[in-house]
Amino acid sequence: MENELPARDLPTRDDRLGGVDFGEMDWFWRRLFFAVGLIGLAGAGCAPTTPSPAMPSGVTKWSLPQLSQATVDACLVCHSTKEMQRGPVLDGLPAWYLEAQLKKFQSGQRGKNSKNKAEQLMGVAMAKINSDAELAALAVYFEKQKPKPSLRVIRGNAAAGRALYVTRCASCHGKIGEGKREINSPPVNVQEDWFLMDQLRKYASGQRGVHPGDAGGVMMKAAAANLSPDDLRNVVAYIAKDLTVTPPLQKVGPPKK
Ligand code: HEC
Numbered sequence: 001m002e003n004e005l006p007a008r009d010l011p012t013r014d015d016r017l018g019g020v021d022f023g024e025m026d027w028f029w030r031r032l033f034f035a036v037g038l039i040g041l042a043g044a045g046c047a048p049t050t051p052s053p054a055m056p057s058g059v060t061k062w063s064l065p066q067l068s069q070a071t072v073d074a075c076l077v078c079h080s081t082k083e084m085q086r087g088p089v090l091d092g093l094p095a096w097y098l099e100a101q102l103k104k105f106q107s108g109q110r111g112k113n114s115k116n117k118a119e120q121l122m123g124v125a126m127a128k129i130n131s132d133a134e135l136a137a138l139a140v141y142f143e144k145q146k147p148k149p150s151l152r153v154i155r156g157n158a159a160a161g162r163a164l165y166v167t168r169c170a171s172c173h174g175k176i177g178e179g180k181r182e183i184n185s186p187p188v189n190v191q192e193d194w195f196l197m198d199q200l201r202k203y204a205s206g207q208r209g210v211h212p213g214d215a216g217g218v219m220m221k222a223a224a225a226n227l228s229p230d231d232l233r234n235v236v237a238y239i240a241k242d243l244t245v246t247p248p249l250q251k252v253g254p255p256k257k
């Protein structure tokens, strides 16, 4: 089975995949109740009639199922900074974007391209999600997690990258990389730099944004076309230096000559 990971890749902290760690679960629910409480307070204060913009389409916080820690942990096997990481950290990405991407994996718009092995891995992992409601709840869960400080590993010319970002990216991803929900354009200021680079390469080389039904992906693929590898490095170096909301875990050296 492709989705059975070798034991060395699993988190070693405890046996959280087999059973549920009740201590952590308790902590998780306490935080969730706290967060829901805060939303309630904020809602009562300002806009009681509109649903939270954080919620994916058609979902209210009352209709979300309870997530078990085991379900979240099944994702964290590949989506945390612990152990050997295989996928991007999802913390702090908006629920609408996470939900939309998960739906693309579900429908095969992503994850079925044999040239893109990482995406295929995620396609297989979709089997861990049992229902659309659970899918939406996972999207909301990851949105609520604080983005983590990350290692910056991409070197480039940030000044050149800035010029490129302003002319070629800002119209869709926003001045500060905050994204634009109206056009399904995600933030680019919470992901780790290696992942931004990896995805840009995939759009540019035709590994992502190739399914005809994937309008957003096709749009982004066009935006990455005719950018050189140096352009991509520069723009990612700029994003990581000036837009990413979390601090780097280390200083990055000058671009390689
Ligand atoms: C076996 C490893 C693995 C597991 C388990 C896994 N993922 Fe992934 N996931 C990946 C990889 C690798 C990618 C990046 C794919 C790519 O490079 O295109 C990814 C991508 C994603 C993306 C797209 C992120 C973006 O910004 O484009 C989302 C959303 C996602 N995963 C959610 C989940 C959720 C929710 C779960 C738990 C049900 C989960 N994943 C379980 C490996 C995994």
Ligand code: HEC
Pocket (backbone or CB within 6 Å): 164, 165, 168, 169, 170, 171, 172, 173, 183, 184, 185, 186, 188, 191, 195, 196, 197, 199, 200, 209, 216, 217, 218, 219, 220, 223, 224, 227, 235
């Ligand atoms: C015409 C609008 C548009 C432009 C211009 C554009 N993007 Fe995008 N971008 C999008 C959309 C829409 C998506 C979501 C695509 C999808 O669903 O696969 C996206 C996705 C991305 C992603 C993937 C994020 C993730 O978490 O998977 C990255 C990285 C990205 N864009 C970076 C850039 C950079 C850098 C530029 C400038 C060189 C740029 N984009 C220009 C619309 C745009």
